[in-house]
Amino acid sequence: MYMLNFYAAWIGILLGFVAGAVLGLFFHREDWLGGYHSWRRRMVRLGHISFFGIAFINMSYAFSGAVFHVAPSSPYASCLFVVGAVTMPLLCFLAAYREAFRHFFFIPVLSLVIGTLLFFSQWTGI
Template sequence: MNPTLNHINLWMAWIGILLGLLSGALIGLFFHRDEWLGGYGSWRRRLLRLGHISFFGIAFLNLAFANTVSLMGAATPAFAAWSLVAGAVLMPAICFLAAWRPGFRHLFFLPVVTLISGAVGLLAGEVLP
């Protein structure tokens, strides 16, 4: 088992949870305003909510990855570990950037590809035969 990579995914999970809590608290300061950022269904508000919740969702993916590798007692597939770390950074970043400038929506394929690569890398790696 490569504890360094496993620890990186654990740290990314807890950093993601913390950032999810902080971004939710910040967004929550304004949620009571019906027309904030164009109203509940507006592009900007939806993308901020997506960015906020993606911190939690991808944190849980990193946590599940680290626990799976740890429980299996096998070598951490480096490609999968780093792919999940990249997805944890890219998804909320692109959500927030797309809320700011809608043209950034064209970059959503980047976190999607990294997260799918992480899952495939885990399944194809030495962790799960």
């Protein structure tokens, strides 16, 4: 299952570059998406950077198995990290579009937290 996270990490990095290139076309406009401090612009920036941040989490998970000699005992942690990688940027961009989507941020947050706890339990044997 570690390869899934390895691929998810590199796809996330690529999407972060693409999102940054597209968004960079408009960043020079001070009033873009309501200005620098607006909700919409902050959510778009967070969505862009979350591609990279969660990609590094997936990359760390992919390499941690070999470093700590942890064989994945179940696919749940791996899948939860991928769910977080997909849903966090998606919800950031959706929340920029419609603020009501912010109520769904528990999905990526819980996915990442539970995935981390599952990995720790595999690692420590608890």
